[in-house]
Amino acid sequence: MPVLTVNGVQVDFPFEPYACQLTYMEKVIECLQKGVNGVLESPTGTGKTLCLLCSSLAWLEGRKAQTELNRQVSLSQLMGDQSAVKAESVEKLAKSLEKSTGSTWGGTDFAVPKIIYASRTHSQLAQAVQELKRTSYRSMKVSVIGSREQLCIHEQVRKETNNTTKVHMCRAKVNSRTCFYYNHLEDVKKNGDVRQAVGSVVDIEDIMLYGEKNRVCPYYMARELKTDADIIFMPYNYLLDTKSRKAHGVELQGNIVIFDEAHNLEKICEDSASFDLKSSDLATAIEEVTRLSEKLLEYIQAEQQNVVDFSESSMPEPDFNLDDLLRLKATLKDLEEQIDFIEIPHCEKGLSKPGLFIFELFAKANIGFETKNVLIDLLDKVTNYIANDASGAGVSVTKGAGLTKFVDVLKIVFSQDVADGSSVTFLKNALSRSYKVYIKQDDSSGTKQKKLDLWTNPGKPDKSGKTLSYWCFSPGHSMSDLIGHGVKAIILTSGTLSPLDSFTAEMQIPFPVRLENPHVIEKHQVWIGILKKGPDGTVLNSNYETRFNTTYQASLGNLVVNFARVVPSGLLIFFPSYPLMEKCLEYWKETNIWGRIEQYKQLFVEPKGKTAFNEVMDGFYNKINDETLNGAIFVAVCRGKVSEGLDFSDNNGRAVIITGLPYPPFMDPKVTLKMKFLDEMKGKQNFKSLGGKEWYRQQASRAVNQAIGRVIRHKEDYGAILLCDTRFSSSDSLSQLPVWVRPHVKQHETFGNAIRDAQVFFKNAEKMMPAPKLKKRKSNTAGCTGAYFMPTLSHRGEPMNLERASTVAQHVPSLMPQRHDEEMTISSLKLHYEGFSVISTKPKSLFDALSSNEQQTSERLDESQIPSFQPGCNAELRRPVVKKKIVIKKREFDTSEMKTTVMSSTAIQSQVNNAENYIAEVKKVLSVESYKVFSKALLEYKKVEDLLKVVGVLADLFTDNPQNYHLLRKFFRYVRSHHKQQFHQMCIDLTGEGCNYKPEDAVSKKRLAEQCCKTDTDSLKKSRITSDKPQDPGTANIKNTKANEKTNVIGEQVLPVSNQFGTACGSGGQEVKQQTSSSVSLTGSRLSESQSQNSTSGKLHSGGGQSVLSDENVKNHGGHYVNVYDLQKSCQNLGETDSIVEGGGDVSVKNTQDPLAIKYPRPFSNSGYTCCLCHNEASVPFKSQCQHVCCMNCWRKVFEGDKLCPECMLGVRRRHLIRLCFDSGPGHTPT
Structure with a gap:
C-alpha cells in the first residue's frame, strides 16, 4: 500500500489516490488538526468512505503516539532521568508529532480522543466496517452500537x-x-x-x-x-437523541464526531427533538395506571388478609406505592383536561403557538422543572414494572405503551437541567427558541378509543380528541447540544450536500472547513440535458396548475416511450410526489402509453410497503440481468426509498428521468410553520440564516441532487440525466445543482435534438467504456419475500443408463439397415453407443415449478421419432427447449428427400406463459402473507406430492370468496397426472364445479409419448424386415401414397410423426424400394386379446408370396414381444375409413378422407380389468409384481390388513404397484 504524506500525517492508502481523494483527505485532517467543524461534499463513486476512514485513523495513530511519548517523558522526569528527556531525537519526535496532530490538542495532554462514526442505517455502517477491514488500519479497535x-x-x-x-x-x-x-x-x-x-x-x-x-x-x-474502542460506529439517532445517548453510555467530551451520508441530518435532528402527543396516548396512559392501581389494591388487601404474600405471588413487589400511582393518574388527567380546554377556531385546521406555550400548558398540570425528575423517575419504575410483570397486571394488551410515550415527551420538553447560576426562565427561553407548538383535532383518536374497550368508558359522550405537537424547526438545536457536551470537532460529509451555504446555515454552528469535490469521471461518461418540451411540443412543467393536465401527462408519457427505446438496460423515473406519480401512471394505462413503454422495457413501480418493496426490487434486478431483455424501468418518488441507499450502478441505472421539482407540500402545517419560523429568526441570530422561501427551494434542490446521484456510482460507470421540467433552466435552479454536474448541463429547446444527442452519447459510451460484470444478486428476503423456489432436482431425474443392444436389429446383422456410406463419423458412433447427455435444468422460480411437469415430456420425445435413430423412448434430449432441425441424409435408394423437424420450444414457452399468468392472478387476490403460504404449499407438493395437504391450503385461500373459485380450478393444470381425477372431484365438492376432467388426463404425458414412440419404432422395424429366403419379386413392395411429415396431437403435446422407410430384397438380389404411406401411432391401447390369439403363425401373407421371420415375435425397443401380424391387424382397426388392402403383393393404406389425417381409437367404456378381490370391474386398476390386478380401494384394504396379494398370497408393497393407465384389459369393450 502506498504511504502518503497528507498535511504532515503518514496515511496508508490501498492504492494510488486520485487528486480529488487527496484533497478530501487534506480537508479531513485539517479539521482534526485544528479541532474545527467541516462540511465535505464528494460525489458517490469517489471513494469518500475509504478516504474518510484512512485519513482520520492515520491522524489518530499519530495522536496515540504523541500521548504515549508524553507519558514516557513524564515517567522519565519522575525517575529523574533528565538526559532522556532532553535527547535531540526525543525533541525532534515530539515536534513532528505535534505538527501531525495539531497544536490545538496540547503537546503535553495525555487524552486520546475516540472517533464516533455515525451513519443513517446499520447497513451503511456495515459497509463502512467492511471498508475498514480492507485497509492497513484493521488493527484499530472497533465497536458497533446496536x-x-x-x-x-x-x-x-x-x-x-x-x-x-x-x-x-x-x-x-x-x-x-x-x-x-x-x-x-x-x-x-x-x-x-x-x-x-x-x-x-x-x-x-x-x-x-x-x-x-x-x-x-x-x-x-x-x-x-x-470502552477501549478507537472508533465507534453507531446510527444517527443514538447520537442525536439525548435519551438514547444516555442509555447507551455514549461519551462526547473531547471526542470527534463524523456524520457520513449527512444529507438527511437536518430532518433527523428535527425529528429526534420533536413529538406528537395524541389524546388516545394520554387515555391509554390513564387506563394503564388505573388497571395497575386496581391490581395493586387487590394484592394489598389479599396480603392484609393473609391470603397471599408478595414473595409467593407471580407479581413482583413494586418500587412504588398506591399513592404514587394515584398522584400520577391525577397529573395525567389534569394534562388531558388542559389539552381538551384548548379551543381551535372552526375555520382553521389547527392552532399554532410559540414554543414557550408548552411550559405554560404543562405547568397547569403541575409539571415543571421542579417536579419533572420525580415524575420521570416514577414513570420509569412503573413502565419497567409493567413490562416485567408475569401476571400482566391487567395491562398486558398495551404493555405500558401510553406511559412510555408520555415519559418520552417529558424527556424532550425538559431535555436540560437548570445550570448553577442560571434561571428557569432563561432555560425555558433557550429551549423553546427552536420550537413551535401546534394543536389540531384528531378524529382518529376517537375512533381508536371506540375500538379498544380497554380505553373506553361506557356512557361517556363521544368527542374527537386532539393532537399536541411540539415541533423542532432548527437542526442547530441538536448540533449545539453536541458542541455543548464537549465534542472537539464535527465533520459532516455526503455525496449530495449542495447547496452548502444553505445547508450550513441550517446547522447553526460554524464550519470553517468546506469542500465541494469534483467527480472522478470524464466528460464522455455523463450526459445531462434539460428538456423544456415533450415530443409533441408541449411545455414540460409539473407545477400545481399543469401537473394533472392530460396533455402534460401524455407528453411526458411519450417522452418516456422514446427514451425507453434509446436507453440501454435500466432506466429510473422520479416523480415529485406520490399523487402525481399515481395520476400519470393511471392515465398512461388508460391511453395505452403504458403498453407502448413495455414494448421496450417492463415497468416496476415503487410500492409503499417494505415487504412489497423488496419483492419489486428483486423483480427489477432480475429483468436487468436477463440478457434476453432490453432492461427495465423503475418508477419512484423523490425522497422515497429508491432515492438513496440502493444499487443502481452500471446496467442497473443507465439514465434517470426527473419529471419535476419536488417541493414539499405547501399547505402542510409543518411546512408553513417551518417557513414562518425561519422568517421570524432571520436577522435575529449572530450567523447567516435562511429565509422561508430559500429553505423551500433548497428542499426541492436537495431531493433532485439525491436522485441525480443514483446514476454515476464509480469511475467506470456512465449514464444520462434528464431534467424534464422547464423550471430547471432557471439560473437559480442551475446554481443549486452539484458542482460536478453544472459544467455538463445542456439545455434542449426541442425534443428531437435531445433524443439525438442521447443516442450518440450511449453509442459512444458503449464503445469507450468497459462492459460491466454481470452481478449475481441474492433474493432480498428481509422482511418478505414472495414465492422464490430454490433450485431443486430436475423433474426429469438422473440420466438413464440405456441398454445398448435392446433391439433385434442390433442383435441380428441381417436386420441392420443397409448403408452405402459405410463410413460412420465419430460423433454418430458416440451418439449410437453412449446415448444422449443430460443438462439438468432446475426450476429457478415459481413459474418453473408450475410448468416443469409439462415441460418434461416435451423435452424428451422428439429424437425417438427420427427414423435413422432409435435410442429408446425414455432417452433424454441433450439440449431441451432449443429449436433444432435434424436433416437425415438421403440414401441412394431413396425416392424422396426425408427431413424431420424436432418440436420447437413454442409449446413449452406457452406453458411457461400460462404459469406466469396464473401466478399474476394469484398475486392480485392474495396478501403478501397469504402468498407466502401459497408458495410454501406449492413447494411442499412439488417435493412430497401430498394432494390433500396442498388442496387444504388452496381451499383456505380461494374458497372464502366465490370470485376466486376459478383460481382453485385452474390449479388442475399443475396437478400430477395421477392426482387429476381426485382433484377434479375435490373441486366439485368445494366449488360445485369441476375441472373438465377426461380419462386421458390421468395418464402422464410421458406415458402417452412412450406409447407413440413405441408404435413408431415397431412400425419402422416392420418396414425394414428383410428375409434371407428367396421371395417372388415384388411380394413385399409397399407403396407410398404421400411421403410428407405428419403431426400427431395428443392432449397439449405436439408430436411430429415422421415418414418411415426401408428396403426389401427380392430373390434376384435386387433392391425393392418401399415406403410406408404414413406412420401410425397406437395411442392409449394395447393389442386386444383376440388379436394376440390370431398372431401365432408369425407369417405375413401378401398375395401369393410368403415372408417368414426368423423369429416369430419381434422384440420391440421396450422389451415387449409384438407379433408382426398383430401390427397389421391393429392398423385395420384404427378407423372406419382406413383399411389395409392385400392383393397383388401390394400392401397400402387407403384413406377416403384426408390423406394426412391420422385416426385414433375411440375411448373404451370400461377398463377391461377385473379386481381379484371384489371381482368387480377395476375402474382404477393397479398391478402388483405378481401380475395380479386389483382396484385402488381393494389395494387400500390389503395394505391396511395383512399386505398379501388376495390371489397368490405373496407379499405386496405399495411402492411396487403399477397403475394401469389404459383401458385395454382382457374384458374391455369399445364404445
Whole structure:
C-alpha cells in the first residue's frame, strides 16, 4: 500500500489516490488538526468512505503516539532521568508529532480522543466496517452500537414485538441476575479480555455470531467493547437523541464526531427533538395506571388478609406505592383536561403557538422543572414494572405503551437541567427558541378509543380528541447540544450536500472547513440535458396548475416511450410526489402509453410497503440481468426509498428521468410553520440564516441532487440525466445543482435534438467504456419475500443408463439397415453407443415449478421419432427447449428427400406463459402473507406430492370468496397426472364445479409419448424386415401414397410423426424400394386379446408370396414381444375409413378422407380389468409384481390388513404397484 504524506500525517492508502481523494483527505485532517467543524461534499463513486476512514485513523495513530511519548517523558522526569528527556531525537519526535496532530490538542495532554462514526442505517455502517477491514488500519479497535432488537439473543425477550417492552424486560433480567447470557458475559470478563476473544474490527454480524456461539450477551458485549474502542460506529439517532445517548453510555467530551451520508441530518435532528402527543396516548396512559392501581389494591388487601404474600405471588413487589400511582393518574388527567380546554377556531385546521406555550400548558398540570425528575423517575419504575410483570397486571394488551410515550415527551420538553447560576426562565427561553407548538383535532383518536374497550368508558359522550405537537424547526438545536457536551470537532460529509451555504446555515454552528469535490469521471461518461418540451411540443412543467393536465401527462408519457427505446438496460423515473406519480401512471394505462413503454422495457413501480418493496426490487434486478431483455424501468418518488441507499450502478441505472421539482407540500402545517419560523429568526441570530422561501427551494434542490446521484456510482460507470421540467433552466435552479454536474448541463429547446444527442452519447459510451460484470444478486428476503423456489432436482431425474443392444436389429446383422456410406463419423458412433447427455435444468422460480411437469415430456420425445435413430423412448434430449432441425441424409435408394423437424420450444414457452399468468392472478387476490403460504404449499407438493395437504391450503385461500373459485380450478393444470381425477372431484365438492376432467388426463404425458414412440419404432422395424429366403419379386413392395411429415396431437403435446422407410430384397438380389404411406401411432391401447390369439403363425401373407421371420415375435425397443401380424391387424382397426388392402403383393393404406389425417381409437367404456378381490370391474386398476390386478380401494384394504396379494398370497408393497393407465384389459369393450 502506498504511504502518503497528507498535511504532515503518514496515511496508508490501498492504492494510488486520485487528486480529488487527496484533497478530501487534506480537508479531513485539517479539521482534526485544528479541532474545527467541516462540511465535505464528494460525489458517490469517489471513494469518500475509504478516504474518510484512512485519513482520520492515520491522524489518530499519530495522536496515540504523541500521548504515549508524553507519558514516557513524564515517567522519565519522575525517575529523574533528565538526559532522556532532553535527547535531540526525543525533541525532534515530539515536534513532528505535534505538527501531525495539531497544536490545538496540547503537546503535553495525555487524552486520546475516540472517533464516533455515525451513519443513517446499520447497513451503511456495515459497509463502512467492511471498508475498514480492507485497509492497513484493521488493527484499530472497533465497536458497533446496536439495539436490543438487533443484538438480544434471550429467547423470551427477543420474541417481544414492542421494542420498549424488550428494553424493560432486559433491564429487569439483568438487574435480577436472571439472564444467563449476561451472567456468562460477566464470567468471561472476569476470566479474560473480551476484546481479545472477539477481535479488533467487528461489526454487528461478528458480535452476534460470537454471542450465539459462545452463549454470551451480544448487546452488553458491544457496550463493553466500546470502552477501549478507537472508533465507534453507531446510527444517527443514538447520537442525536439525548435519551438514547444516555442509555447507551455514549461519551462526547473531547471526542470527534463524523456524520457520513449527512444529507438527511437536518430532518433527523428535527425529528429526534420533536413529538406528537395524541389524546388516545394520554387515555391509554390513564387506563394503564388505573388497571395497575386496581391490581395493586387487590394484592394489598389479599396480603392484609393473609391470603397471599408478595414473595409467593407471580407479581413482583413494586418500587412504588398506591399513592404514587394515584398522584400520577391525577397529573395525567389534569394534562388531558388542559389539552381538551384548548379551543381551535372552526375555520382553521389547527392552532399554532410559540414554543414557550408548552411550559405554560404543562405547568397547569403541575409539571415543571421542579417536579419533572420525580415524575420521570416514577414513570420509569412503573413502565419497567409493567413490562416485567408475569401476571400482566391487567395491562398486558398495551404493555405500558401510553406511559412510555408520555415519559418520552417529558424527556424532550425538559431535555436540560437548570445550570448553577442560571434561571428557569432563561432555560425555558433557550429551549423553546427552536420550537413551535401546534394543536389540531384528531378524529382518529376517537375512533381508536371506540375500538379498544380497554380505553373506553361506557356512557361517556363521544368527542374527537386532539393532537399536541411540539415541533423542532432548527437542526442547530441538536448540533449545539453536541458542541455543548464537549465534542472537539464535527465533520459532516455526503455525496449530495449542495447547496452548502444553505445547508450550513441550517446547522447553526460554524464550519470553517468546506469542500465541494469534483467527480472522478470524464466528460464522455455523463450526459445531462434539460428538456423544456415533450415530443409533441408541449411545455414540460409539473407545477400545481399543469401537473394533472392530460396533455402534460401524455407528453411526458411519450417522452418516456422514446427514451425507453434509446436507453440501454435500466432506466429510473422520479416523480415529485406520490399523487402525481399515481395520476400519470393511471392515465398512461388508460391511453395505452403504458403498453407502448413495455414494448421496450417492463415497468416496476415503487410500492409503499417494505415487504412489497423488496419483492419489486428483486423483480427489477432480475429483468436487468436477463440478457434476453432490453432492461427495465423503475418508477419512484423523490425522497422515497429508491432515492438513496440502493444499487443502481452500471446496467442497473443507465439514465434517470426527473419529471419535476419536488417541493414539499405547501399547505402542510409543518411546512408553513417551518417557513414562518425561519422568517421570524432571520436577522435575529449572530450567523447567516435562511429565509422561508430559500429553505423551500433548497428542499426541492436537495431531493433532485439525491436522485441525480443514483446514476454515476464509480469511475467506470456512465449514464444520462434528464431534467424534464422547464423550471430547471432557471439560473437559480442551475446554481443549486452539484458542482460536478453544472459544467455538463445542456439545455434542449426541442425534443428531437435531445433524443439525438442521447443516442450518440450511449453509442459512444458503449464503445469507450468497459462492459460491466454481470452481478449475481441474492433474493432480498428481509422482511418478505414472495414465492422464490430454490433450485431443486430436475423433474426429469438422473440420466438413464440405456441398454445398448435392446433391439433385434442390433442383435441380428441381417436386420441392420443397409448403408452405402459405410463410413460412420465419430460423433454418430458416440451418439449410437453412449446415448444422449443430460443438462439438468432446475426450476429457478415459481413459474418453473408450475410448468416443469409439462415441460418434461416435451423435452424428451422428439429424437425417438427420427427414423435413422432409435435410442429408446425414455432417452433424454441433450439440449431441451432449443429449436433444432435434424436433416437425415438421403440414401441412394431413396425416392424422396426425408427431413424431420424436432418440436420447437413454442409449446413449452406457452406453458411457461400460462404459469406466469396464473401466478399474476394469484398475486392480485392474495396478501403478501397469504402468498407466502401459497408458495410454501406449492413447494411442499412439488417435493412430497401430498394432494390433500396442498388442496387444504388452496381451499383456505380461494374458497372464502366465490370470485376466486376459478383460481382453485385452474390449479388442475399443475396437478400430477395421477392426482387429476381426485382433484377434479375435490373441486366439485368445494366449488360445485369441476375441472373438465377426461380419462386421458390421468395418464402422464410421458406415458402417452412412450406409447407413440413405441408404435413408431415397431412400425419402422416392420418396414425394414428383410428375409434371407428367396421371395417372388415384388411380394413385399409397399407403396407410398404421400411421403410428407405428419403431426400427431395428443392432449397439449405436439408430436411430429415422421415418414418411415426401408428396403426389401427380392430373390434376384435386387433392391425393392418401399415406403410406408404414413406412420401410425397406437395411442392409449394395447393389442386386444383376440388379436394376440390370431398372431401365432408369425407369417405375413401378401398375395401369393410368403415372408417368414426368423423369429416369430419381434422384440420391440421396450422389451415387449409384438407379433408382426398383430401390427397389421391393429392398423385395420384404427378407423372406419382406413383399411389395409392385400392383393397383388401390394400392401397400402387407403384413406377416403384426408390423406394426412391420422385416426385414433375411440375411448373404451370400461377398463377391461377385473379386481381379484371384489371381482368387480377395476375402474382404477393397479398391478402388483405378481401380475395380479386389483382396484385402488381393494389395494387400500390389503395394505391396511395383512399386505398379501388376495390371489397368490405373496407379499405386496405399495411402492411396487403399477397403475394401469389404459383401458385395454382382457374384458374391455369399445364404445
